[in-house]
Amino acid sequence: MGSLASEPASVTKHGVEEPTESWVLNTPEPPSLWDELTSVVRKTIVPRQKKSSSLLKCSISALYGLFPILRWGRNYDFKSFKSDLMAGLTLASLGIPQSIGYANLAKLSPQYGLYTSVVPPLIYAVMGSSRDIAIGPVAVVSLLLSSMIQKVVDPSVDPNAYRKLVFTATFFAGIFQASFGLFRLGFLVDFLSHAAIVGFMGGAAIVIGFQQLKGLLGISHFTNKTDVVSVIKAVLVAVNQPWHPDNFLLGCSFLIFILITRFISRRNKKLFWLAAVAPLLSVILSTLMVFVTRADKHGVKIIQHVDGGLNPSSAKQIQFTGPYVGKCAKIGLICAVIALTEAIAVGRSFASMKGYQLDGNKEMLAMGFTNVAGSLTSCYVATGSFSRTAVNVSAGCKTTISNIVMAITVFIALELLTRLLYYTPVAILASIILSALPGLIDIKEACSIWEVDKMDFLACLGAFLGVLFGSVEIGLLIAVAISFFRIIISSIRPRIEMLGRIQGTDIFCSMRQYPKTTETPGILIIHIESSFLCFMNANFIRERVMRWILDERDDTEKAGKSLQSAVIDMSNVMNIDTSGITVLEEIHKKLTSVNIQLAIANPAWQVIHKMKLARLVDKIGGTWIFLTVGEAVEACSGAKKDDGCGC
């Protein structure tokens, strides 16, 4: 920190005629509130448009912006297609079992997971700007949706009503995402800090893991709550009743199989496809085993009937009236934010790896259209998946064509293979979901957050524990609250530092940060470390500054000297409001009454403008407002010597 200043001597030395004092007072008027508002609105509506372009060019460029496939599609060649084909097939082999599992997590029939892997990837492929992301259902959003909607309608009692609410929430999520993109409200997604997301994802992964105990243990009656305590209680109750260990054995052995294949893939990068096809392989093997042994008659739970065929329309199931519309909108908003957060995080990390830029607002628009289209075709909220995107990239995808290949493959599976899923054991779905969870728990990142920023870690921990022991919403709320609390606290209690001079220079720095700096006798230099001197911190700053100055005066008087001047370095104060102006006025009044000269150094544009408007410049005196701390100290020392009381 610290403010850095050059002495006026060096200014004149280098040949500037006018004193810098007049520089400070004679700045042009800063843009007014109206100017800034219109400029923001203009930038929002017409973002970064080059001038002198015709209407046709404009619309073509808008079309290209909306459908990036038009741009890169013209140069798309067979070689890329071969890569994308391979990546898409690999993706499908992972995506089919995952989709069925996530549908189970979302308390929907398996086909809805598959539907969500058909339409959304197709829409995203033509509208999205990320080349790597794999779109479809994901674990956290599935959990979020089911945990919130089952509080409104119980899916085991009325699955039709539940499904209607899911589609309505998906529709709202899409509308929210599209409007975020349209109105360039991308910053709303930024309200979830990185640390909070790490904690939230970790907590959600553990909650999802515990939910899988139902499938893994073949429990029929399970709790609807998601917190760990309720789930463990429910499991203990279930385990004390007669249960079928076959489910558990089957699930665990295939989980171990999947984990081993992943271990091998990590060791040998060429075998990455092993990890990708292992889930599908598990599904096929376990289905065969159950079919051959007819284990379903001995207590092994199976999926049973799965509807085949292409996505049916669900446009009529979306509800715009009725008692639950408000709740659906709220759930849609939360899902929209979480889904966007995940998609943008995934998209950005791979874009930065491959060295291209991702426009957050355009991504939001694409995701919004994706989910609106999905909600009309029996899909629930889709977004970019961490695990599948990684597989997509490893498999060598070049463009979003791999998503299209995957969608077509899933579509074929829906047409032809759903009957084969009849005997698939439920425990296998649990083990597939469980195997995807470690990727969501980022202990390394949590450690590095702890190392770098304790307060960030607190937000991370709050989100984690909130999800684990409260609910998904409570976790989110805690994370946002801690992050905001921190910003508010640093606004209402800004640091105030004393500046000292680096010996032999005109550089003034915080004396705590740079202990080698020295005080200037008779002059106290105070640096206000807040970017906004406003109603929230004005009283605090006044009290702190006044106490420091008066304490310093007492101390110097005890030492037989006297405090002549106080310099307030305003470099960091970017804006001021009427409360701030009042406080500066009061400080000046009080200092004048105890014979201490007040000097202001380096007021920002808005600050000096408002000081002029409030006639504070006249009260303090234009000659006591300086461009640099160095000049202020120089002037104060000069005045002191003139008074004949140098020290």
Added chain:
Amino acid sequence: MGSLASEPASVTKHGVEEPTESWVLNTPEPPSLWDELTSVVRKTIVPRQKKSSSLLKCSISALYGLFPILRWGRNYDFKSFKSDLMAGLTLASLGIPQSIGYANLAKLSPQYGLYTSVVPPLIYAVMGSSRDIAIGPVAVVSLLLSSMIQKVVDPSVDPNAYRKLVFTATFFAGIFQASFGLFRLGFLVDFLSHAAIVGFMGGAAIVIGFQQLKGLLGISHFTNKTDVVSVIKAVLVAVNQPWHPDNFLLGCSFLIFILITRFISRRNKKLFWLAAVAPLLSVILSTLMVFVTRADKHGVKIIQHVDGGLNPSSAKQIQFTGPYVGKCAKIGLICAVIALTEAIAVGRSFASMKGYQLDGNKEMLAMGFTNVAGSLTSCYVATGSFSRTAVNVSAGCKTTISNIVMAITVFIALELLTRLLYYTPVAILASIILSALPGLIDIKEACSIWEVDKMDFLACLGAFLGVLFGSVEIGLLIAVAISFFRIIISSIRPRIEMLGRIQGTDIFCSMRQYPKTTETPGILIIHIESSFLCFMNANFIRERVMRWILDERDDTEKAGKSLQSAVIDMSNVMNIDTSGITVLEEIHKKLTSVNIQLAIANPAWQVIHKMKLARLVDKIGGTWIFLTVGEAVEACSGAKKDDGCGC
């Protein structure tokens, strides 16, 4: 706005051996989160205590702190008492009619207003640290209380239940105020900006004025709503029915009388007592007139029975169970904040006029005890009144003894004179309240807010219109929301400025604020004007910085030159979180990939510490982090020349 820097040449010139670069990297470790937390807690519990003091001294000083009367009481002399006696009597002559009027506004019987002028001033007199403030019922809090509680229980239907809620809310208000003081939460009161208070007070005054139409027109059935539209409708309905113009005539003539006396008092400062006694005089005259003419039989509404005697206990009426406790606590909280805001604003302005300091936390503690004691003795929320404090000061009060004198006078009036109030017309109370309202509407201040800060004026206007057309709570909510919105907006969309050099110096300033500054060829200097580079603004800053750098590169390349380096001036960034670190890392990575050298200037204490922890210093290179912009520019120019591509 600008950052100011000295070139390293001047550093070595003046004989500092080590390069300042090592200064930046070798700072001591900043206080950890734990240190800061414990220091805040320690300061909160043991505020500003001198060391080496015994337990006895400690407790005596605590006692003095709690009861300031012990400190100044020892030097209290007869001369001061004479002044206080006169001030107290003047205060009582204004306070008695005002208290009755405000009780009417709070929908309580007249005696409750008088009770509130007995106990609270006595308690405050021994605990308060302001010498001038006059404690008692005030207009805005009376309105606030009645408008919120009558939504729960209608006072015209069940006055006893209503009164119980009033005492309960008063009790909670006292508890909240005392705990604000005890836990040093004074900043909570700062959440209402000065501008918001100006707007809120103005709106409340107009609402109170409209409420007085009921008394002034002698209307029996009036609306319970406070917004102007409802009130005007109710008045129009009432006026179209037969009504008694005598009430209106009586009220208006005495209102004119009071306003004329005030005008005379303003012209001639010696006649200040005229304005102070005019309300009492009006009460006496109008009561006599009604008594003599028996006008009450011809439609003039009178107060009728007023209970005499000292405050009865109301301890048993405070409710800690039942359905309304939560609501009472909420109402108590709002009243506590508004009452404190008014008391502290009044107290501070007169303290600053007389040149003494007021400790906000101690004031809150005193007000809290005052209201808790009040709630036990049939008083409602009391606070410092604008109008009566001004009269108290004009009458020459020296200490809080004037409050004691007033309380005793009101007590005597309660014992002896309540019977005489039987014939007092209600219209007179309305005119007394109306006459006190202009002091709450500060058009001059609103104009100066408009002039200095448009956004502040918006908060002011929002609060004003919210109170006027919504309700008191809506007005408060709008004011707080606008004020916060502004802070959040400036946090998530910080300004980013390009810096230029003041020719012939090493001072670098914002090029927009100081248009005479010049760019350094081949080097772009960017100044981030946010005090916190965090999750909320990190993406925005990254996008803005990257776009600027890349645009600048394209422009310079068009001009046949090349952009070699980018200097990010971090002077204003006081803190950073993991998102901010990530963004800096990404900027560095991207710039390296396009062959632009990144240099960081003047990172603050926490920032450089966290950059070291996150190993970002190693990535950027310790030699590219500088104490001043000047040094950074110097080093960049040097590197450029070394590369042999100077321009």
